[in-house]
Amino acid sequence: MAKRGYHHGNLKQALVEATLRLIEEKGPTGFTVAEAAKLAGVTPAAVYRHFEGREALIAECALQGHRIFGDLMEHAYAGGHPTALKAFEATGRAYLAFARKFPGHYMAMFESGVNLQANPALATAADRSRGVLEQAAQKLSEHIPADKRPPATMFSSHIWAMSHGVVELFARGAPGAKAPYPPEDLLEAGIGIYLRGLGLIEPDR
Known part of the structure; x- marks a missing residue:
């Protein structure tokens, strides 16, 4: 048989x-x-x-996740937003939405320790989603004088880290039930504080 x-x-x-x-x-x-x-x-x-084994299974989950994530990020950024700021904020919301809807993929991508450099297809897929956030950061910071403008990679990495922190602490699993505010509100407020510090949006009056 x-x-x-x-x-x-x-x-x-x-x-x-x-x-x-x-x-x-x-x-x-x-x-x-x-x-x-x-x-x-x-x-x-x-x-x-x-x-080949468990690591290869996880890597395939991460690869599929990055491809879905890249699609969502591109769709969020290219959604006909009236300003660069709105487009940038949309990418943050897309990050939270992805983590909620695809938790297994999210963990495979960001919490498994999978080696991107050992898998060219995975590295390419990960670069694509990061590239959307870098593009959004670059567009948003264009009016800052060049000598005062943070590199787009640094700018986007700060927002990525903030988004990841909100997801880990408040948007997934048991800790999410104890969130003092909706995760979207926490991320929006954090991004607002960061952007005000760069002079990209006006201070609250």
């Missing part, structure tokens, strides 16, 4: 979906290949037809 895995439809994607569920439940390092195989309804040996 043939093994179950050899009669499975899209075995590779079934294993990815199983891995995402396990990541959500146990974290990116809290499960085994055997558990992913069992959840997908195949034998552990069948996993190795597509993946």
Whole structure:
């Protein structure tokens, strides 16, 4: 009798979906290949037809996540916003929305320790989403004198770090239930303080 895995439809994607569920439940390092195989309804040996091991499974989850994330970020930025500021704020909201809707992908991307440089496709996908935020930062800071303008990479990295902190502390899991304010409000206020410090928006009166 043939093994179950050899009669499975899209075995590779079934294993990815199983891995995402396990990541959500146990974290990116809290499960085994055997558990992913069992959840997908195949034998552990069948996993190795597509993946070298758990790290490769996680890397595929991260790759798919970065591609979804890049699509969302590009859509948010190119959404017909009236000002560069509104477009920039939209990318922050897209970050929070992605983390909520795709928690397994998010953890694989940012919490698994996956090595981007060891996977060219993954590195390219990650650069794409970061590039959207850098583009938004560059556009927003164009009117600052060049000698006082922060590099777009630094500017966007600060906002990325702020977004990640809001997600980790207030937008996912049990800590999210204790958030003093909606995560969107926290991020918007934080971005506002940062941008005022750069002179990109007027101080509150």
